[in-house]
Amino acid sequence: MSILQVNNLAKHFGGLVAVKDLTLSIKPGEIRGLIGPNGCGKTTTMNMLAGLYKPTRGDVRYHGKSIVKLPPHIRTAQGIMRTFQIPKLFSEMTVEENMMVPALATSTEKTPEFIEALENKATEKLTFCKLDHVSHLLAKQLSGGQRMLLQIARGLMVEGLELFLMDEPFAGINQVIKETIMDAIMEMNDNQGITFLIVSHEMSSVRRLCQTVCVMHEGSLIAEGSMTEVANDPLVIEAYLGGQNAASDS
Amino acid sequence: MDLIILTQYVLSGLVIGVIYALMAVSITFVHGMMKVVNWSMGEYYMMGGYIQYLLITMLIGPSLWFLGIPIAFAIIFMLGVVIQRYMLHPMFVGESERMDEYATIVTITLMILFRNLAIIIGGPYQYSVPDYFPPTDLGPLPISGNRFMALIGTALILGILYYVMKKTWPGRALLGMSQNRIGIQTAGINVRRLDEIAFGIGVGLAAAAGALLAPVFLVWAESGSVPTMKGFEIVVIGGLGSIPGSIIAALLLGLIESLGSVFISSEYRDLFGFVFLILILIFRPNGLFGDRERLA
Numbered sequence: 001m002s003i004l005q006v007n008n009l010a011k012h013f014g015g016l017v018a019v020k021d022l023t024l025s026i027k028p029g030e031i032r033g034l035i036g037p038n039g040c041g042k043t044t045t046m047n048m049l050a051g052l053y054k055p056t057r058g059d060v061r062y063h064g065k066s067i068v069k070l071p072p073h074i075r076t077a078q079g080i081m082r083t084f085q086i087p088k089l090f091s092e093m094t095v096e097e098n099m100m101v102p103a104l105a106t107s108t109e110k111t112p113e114f115i116e117a118l119e120n121k122a123t124e125k126l127t128f129c130k131l132d133h134v135s136h137l138l139a140k141q142l143s144g145g146q147r148m149l150l151q152i153a154r155g156l157m158v159e160g161l162e163l164f165l166m167d168e169p170f171a172g173i174n175q176v177i178k179e180t181i182m183d184a185i186m187e188m189n190d191n192q193g194i195t196f197l198i199v200s201h202e203m204s205s206v207r208r209l210c211q212t213v214c215v216m217h218e219g220s221l222i223a224e225g226s227m228t229e230v231a232n233d234p235l236v237i238e239a240y241l242g243g244q245n246a247a248s249d250s
Numbered sequence: 251m252d253l254i255i256l257t258q259y260v261l262s263g264l265v266i267g268v269i270y271a272l273m274a275v276s277i278t279f280v281h282g283m284m285k286v287v288n289w290s291m292g293e294y295y296m297m298g299g300y301i302q303y304l305l306i307t308m309l310i311g312p313s314l315w316f317l318g319i320p321i322a323f324a325i326i327f328m329l330g331v332v333i334q335r336y337m338l339h340p341m342f343v344g345e346s347e348r349m350d351e352y353a354t355i356v357t358i359t360l361m362i363l364f365r366n367l368a369i370i371i372g373g374p375y376q377y378s379v380p381d382y383f384p385p386t387d388l389g390p391l392p393i394s395g396n397r398f399m400a401l402i403g404t405a406l407i408l409g410i411l412y413y414v415m416k417k418t419w420p421g422r423a424l425l426g427m428s429q430n431r432i433g434i435q436t437a438g439i440n441v442r443r444l445d446e447i448a449f450g451i452g453v454g455l456a457a458a459a460g461a462l463l464a465p466v467f468l469v470w471a472e473s474g475s476v477p478t479m480k481g482f483e484i485v486v487i488g489g490l491g492s493i494p495g496s497i498i499a500a501l502l503l504g505l506i507e508s509l510g511s512v513f514i515s516s517e518y519r520d521l522f523g524f525v526f527l528i529l530i531l532i533f534r535p536n537g538l539f540g541d542r543e544r545l546a
Contacts, residue, residue: 050436076438088433090426097422102437105423158438 001064003028003163003195004049009058010219011044018044020219022058028162031189031196033210033227035203037239041219042199043085046167049197050082051075062163073106079162081155085171087147091140095131095150096122098139099157122157128187129153130180145177152184163195164188170202178205185209203227215239254390259512260505261391265401267504269466272404272459273477274484274496275411280452282428282491284445286338286353291481292474293364294330294453298322298460299469300368303377312380319403319461326457327450333360334449339442368471376473379464396465403462407455408497415493424448428491483523487530489540499538502526 002025009022019041026032034042047053049060051072060068067075090098099122104110126132129149134142142150148169155164166185170178182205188194200206206213207227215223215230217239223230230236273295280288302318310317337360341352383395393401415421427434427444435441459477460469467473484503488495503523510522530537 052432052435071440071442072435073438073440076436082436084432084436088430088436090429090433092429093422093426101419101422101426102434102439104419105426105439110419154437 002026002061003030003063004197005059005061005064006045006049007059007061009045009048009060010056011041011048011053012056017219019048019055022216022219022221024214024221024224026163026195026197028195029189029193030212031185031198031210033206033213034197034199034216035201035206035213035230036216036222040216040239042216043167045216046082046165046197046199049165050080052082076158077106079158079160080165081158081161081163082165083148083151083155083167083169085168087144087151089139089147089150089154091138093139094135095126095137095139095142096135098150099126099154102154103157103159125153125156128156129184143177145173148173149177149180149184152181156188161192161194163197166196166198166200168200169198170200170205178202182209257389258391259508261388262393263505263508264501265388265391265393265397265504266508267501268404269397269400269463270477270480270484270504271497271500272407272462273456273481274488274500275408275493276452276455276459277478277481278485278488278491278493278496279411279455280449281485282493283424283448283452284338284353285431286341286350287357288449288452289354289357290361290364291453291456292478293361293368294326294456294474295460295477296368296469296471296474297326297329297364298457299379299464299467299473300372300377300460301325301457302461302464303379303469306379312382315380315382316403319407319458322457322461323454327454330450330453331446333453334446338449339445365471365474372471374471376468376470378468381465394466396463400462400466404459407458407462411451411455411493420447424451480523483527485537487527487537489537492537492539495537495539 004026006022006024009019010017011019022045034045036042044053048055051070055068059066062078062080067078090101093101100118103118104115107114123132123135126135129152131146131149131153134146139147139150152169155161169181173181185196186209189196198206198210210227212225213227213230214221215233215236217235222235222239223233273291277288277291280286280291301322302315305318305321306312306315337356338353341349381396382399385395386393386398388398415425423434423439424444424447427441427448431441434444460474467476480503484496484499487503488499503526506522506526507519511519
């Protein structure tokens with residue numbers, strides 16, 4: 001059974017159709033790429049999957065059950081985490097507080113043992129994401145790449161994380177941190193079986209990480225397959241280059 | 251001018267500033283958390299005053315006046331939760347593009363409703379609450395017992411608020427929401443519940459201010475107008491959403507009003523604050539402690 005099944009998903013903003021009849025299926029343990037030209041509806045799709053946008057129509061099924069009416073925090077509690085191209089952090093809090101606040105604010109248990117266990121978990125996840133040396137800094141003091149890593153580390157604090165939705169995790173990030181993020185994704189996938197849906201414009205990263213890639217154009221899914229397959233798909237080439245128009249322009 | 255008299259005026263200004271601070275903090279708290287301006291804040295202040303008046307005259311008596319403040323806070327907190335849940339929350343459902351406008355319409359409607367309800371129920375009368383405390387001295391400053399208690403009460407309430415926000419995890423979650431609303435939702439926190447708590451605390455603080463200042467400014471249907479006007483003035487001076495900014499701006503406004511009254515004329519007391527506000531808007535449009543927005 002698919003971990004995530006999207007059926008005929010559509011999102012309209014007034015007269016603008018951002019996503020139309022999107023259907024896709026992701027198997028557990030997969031690292032799936034979602035690519036497409038700017039404005040094709042990738043982020044809107046991610047927002048609908050995370051519960052930030054209510055679809056105009058269609059269904060989203062997680063482990064076979066519809067989650068389309070669930071608010072974002074319930075989806076997170078069920079094991080779906082989402083990161084953003086511009087990291088959504090608590091800028092005036094320390095890195096460690098960013099890790100701890102969600103768990104402690106939602107838990108009724110506040111015993112010293114629970115808090116200590118949580119602190120240990122936060123330290124472990126920060127070490128995993130190579131952020132342990134900056135745990136005392138305010139989030140706003142971090143570099144862009146470190147902020148992205150902190151979003152990922154914070155996602156790992158979610159109990160029972162199964163599906164990680166990542167929106168442009170490599171955008172504007174230096175090569176060293178990009179490598180750290182890719183290593184983290186592969187390790188989480190190999191060792192914890194976490195499934196990923198990654199939106200990215202970084203084709204080399206997508207090629208390295210994703211077994212299957214979905215391509216969107218003007219709100220629709222136009223191709224699906226390995227990176228090599230979609231790269232040679234005439235529809236994809238036309239979507240990215242403008243097809244014959246581009247050829248005639250040049 | 252005699253140094254002692256000048257000190258008295260400075261102290262007097264600071265006392266007024268602290269009293270203003272509570273109302274300003276309640277306004278900026280709601281704005282900081284929910285990013286909406288609550289135009290009915292003065293009416294929660296007014297209701298806090300009425301609750302205190304009713305409690306003192308009918309239930310607890312003048313000697314237990316201090317119990318009225320947490321009671322007023324609790325009652326208006328619950329009212330705030332209900333209002334947030336059923337009148338303001340619908341704005342946050344879906345992807346409303348005109349959230350601010352809806353909030354403005356809803357809260358102005360509530361302002362008119364509550365003010366007229368107060369006139370219908372309490373009549374067009376001003377009610378006086380018995381003094382909380384006899385006149386006393388604050389260093390070289392002779393001060394009315396009511397203002398002295400308002401000073402102590404405000405400091406205490408702001409101290410509790412600081413503790414809750416900085417030292418408790420639910421408080422930090424509220425701070426997290428004020429810093430990144432989407433971040434807090436996707437981190438697994440029920441933002442709807444936080445909104446209710448934030449709005450409840452904000453209006454509860456206004457009610458506590460109304461109960462605390464009931465013997466200073468009297469209780470009547472429009473008693474919230476002046477504190478609200480001062481509160482918004484302070485919030486803009488301090489910077490929208492900045493609680494420390496509101497406290498410092500409140501102290502500055504109190505000082506300016508007090509010293510302006512002495513050196514220029516007490517008739518223009520309210521004008522001094524507005525001149526200060528205009529200067530701030532010209533030279534620091536985001537307020538003393540407001541974040542500068544990146545435009546491009």
